[in-house]
Amino acid sequence: MTTPNITFYERVEDALQDNQLYAALDLATTRLVTGRHNAFGALPEGDSLRDHARRLRAHTLANLDRYLAQFADSVERLGGHVHWAQTVDEANQYVADLARARGVKHVVKSKSMVSEELEINHVLEAQGVKVMETDLGEYIIQLANEKPSHIIAPVIHKSKEDVAKLFRAKINATDDDLIDVPKMTALARRTLSSDFLQADMGISGVNFAVAETGSICLVTNEGNGRLTTTTPRIHVALMGMERLVPTMEDLGVMLQILGRSATGQKLSVYTNIVTGARRTATNGAATGPEPDGPDEFHVVIIDNGRSKILGSELAEILYCIRCGACLNVCPVYKKIGGHAYGSVYPGPIGSVVTPGLHWIGPWSELPHASTLCGACQEVCPVRIDIPRMLLKLRDESARAGKGPAWLKRGLGLYRFAVLRPGLYRLGGRLSGWATRMLGKNGWVKKLPGPFSGWTDQRDFPVFAKKSFSQRWREERRN
Ligand code: SF4
Numbered sequence: 001m002t003t004p005n006i007t008f009y010e011r012v013e014d015a016l017q018d019n020q021l022y023a024a025l026d027l028a029t030t031r032l033v034t035g036r037h038n039a040f041g042a043l044p045e046g047d048s049l050r051d052h053a054r055r056l057r058a059h060t061l062a063n064l065d066r067y068l069a070q071f072a073d074s075v076e077r078l079g080g081h082v083h084w085a086q087t088v089d090e091a092n093q094y095v096a097d098l099a100r101a102r103g104v105k106h107v108v109k110s111k112s113m114v115s116e117e118l119e120i121n122h123v124l125e126a127q128g129v130k131v132m133e134t135d136l137g138e139y140i141i142q143l144a145n146e147k148p149s150h151i152i153a154p155v156i157h158k159s160k161e162d163v164a165k166l167f168r169a170k171i172n173a174t175d176d177d178l179i180d181v182p183k184m185t186a187l188a189r190r191t192l193s194s195d196f197l198q199a200d201m202g203i204s205g206v207n208f209a210v211a212e213t214g215s216i217c218l219v220t221n222e223g224n225g226r227l228t229t230t231t232p233r234i235h236v237a238l239m240g241m242e243r244l245v246p247t248m249e250d251l252g253v254m255l256q257i258l259g260r261s262a263t264g265q266k267l268s269v270y271t272n273i274v275t276g277a278r279r280t281a282t283n284g285a286a287t288g289p290e291p292d293g294p295d296e297f298h299v300v301i302i303d304n305g306r307s308k309i310l311g312s313e314l315a316e317i318l319y320c321i322r323c324g325a326c327l328n329v330c331p332v333y334k335k336i337g338g339h340a341y342g343s344v345y346p347g348p349i350g351s352v353v354t355p356g357l358h359w360i361g362p363w364s365e366l367p368h369a370s371t372l373c374g375a376c377q378e379v380c381p382v383r384i385d386i387p388r389m390l391l392k393l394r395d396e397s398a399r400a401g402k403g404p405a406w407l408k409r410g411l412g413l414y415r416f417a418v419l420r421p422g423l424y425r426l427g428g429r430l431s432g433w434a435t436r437m438l439g440k441n442g443w444v445k446k447l448p449g450p451f452s453g454w455t456d457q458r459d460f461p462v463f464a465k466k467s468f469s470q471r472w473r474e475e476r477r478n
Contacts, residue, residue, distance in 0.1 A: 008365035015336040035264020057319035067211040074214025078276030080297040111135035112205025134224035149338030151324040202228035206239035215275040235294040257381040261323035305357035326376035348376035364402030367393035432463035
């Protein structure tokens with residue numbers, strides 16, 4: 001994954017200046033949060049289902065080697081091909097070689113976060129292959145030459161006016177095409193339909209892979225996943241190695257919580273279960289190849305740092321089913337959006353998974369992009385303890401000597417003062433006196449110098465005349 005060339009704090013500063021971004025995020029996250037709330041509210045067994053799903057994820061990851069082997073055997077038994085990729089480069093090389101060997105000129109792709117990790121589009125385009133994103137949000141992102149800013153709603157940061165402008169500039173949309181969202185969607189559908197028909201290869205992600213049957217499950221709301229996996233002659237599924245469930249019955253459990261957590265739907269509109277390539281039908285008198293489906297089915301199972309996480313204190317993050325619910329409730333994400341994180345995975349999940357997959361070095365600010373309010377853990381369908389892992393990563397980052405200089409100096413001064421009670425008391429008295437001088441009616445409207453950031457967004461309370469320890473001493477005397 002490429003690392004951004006401006007700092008996290010610079011990106012946050014830019015995002016905070018963008019009122020349109022804030023309005024778009026507020027609208028979309030409020031809708032998603034309400035949808036999730038209503039969906040679980042209407043499901044009395046929601047809590048026990050979440051507990052069950054958590055146990056399933058824990059069991060699967062504790063036995064991952066066994067289930068991966070079972071899945072690979074099942075795929076190969078049906079004539080599919082399995083490739084194990086330790087790194088992003090190995091995965092890209094396999095897909096690029098396959099495309100070259102089969103003379104692939106045109107690829108259609110459905111939404112896949114792991115393909116964003118790989119940046120596979122650039123690799124294929126570099127060898128002259130045309131790659132088209134077919135999820136509407138990803139299509140818009142591709143036209144805008146941007147990256148997704150949300151796990152399930154990649155274009156959450158754009159308004160319909162932004163999209164209309166983009167369609168006019170990039171695909172010659174007319175005024176009539178841009179009257180409303182259904183018209184714009186119809187235009188995108190018309191434009192993409194010829195890509196589906198011309199494509200030689202379809203690339204998909206994998207929401208879940210079923211070990212016992214060798215099936216992959218894809219969840220979409222637009223039907224593009226079905227076309228991507230059935231129209232071209234080659235289907236390549238890119239899969240993070242933790243995406244497994246042991247049985248079809250277990251898949252049923254995960255699907256019940258995924259749709260509800262992600263979009264507030266009981267089930268996404270299209271749930272596709274793909275089990276191998278097209279086969280020869282032998283029912284009754286009619287024999288011959290099935291009427292649809294690819295001739296070849298390849299699954300690329302990608303590690304890219306996951307096995308390192310599995311053996312660490314961050315292992316629980318691999319329970320994640322990529323529903324995006326933690327982003328929608330995070331007070332930091334809702335203010336800055338996904339691009340400010342600079343990583344493929346934004347929000348609370350990204351602040352753990354990105355340093356976990358790679359190295360804390362270039363991502364040391366991400367674990368600090370949280371108020372530790374616990375809302376992410378509260379909504380997570382598999383109850384991942386994200387705050388605990390953020391603290392663990394903050395500790396790792398401090399031990400690695402990372403973090404901004406002002407924070408290190410500030411914490412050094414604080415340590416110096418708290419270890420000297422007299423100095424600490426004097427500091428308390430002076431700051432109390434200063435806030436009373438600056439404040440009016442109990443509030444300071446503008447703090448000076450390095451403290452001014454606090455009052456940019458809100459007022460600061462004037463300190464009480466007596467400190468807690470003074471009052472404590474007086475209470476004990478009486
Ligand atoms: S951490 Fe939990 S809430 Fe966040 S995306 Fe993953 S499963 Fe969803």
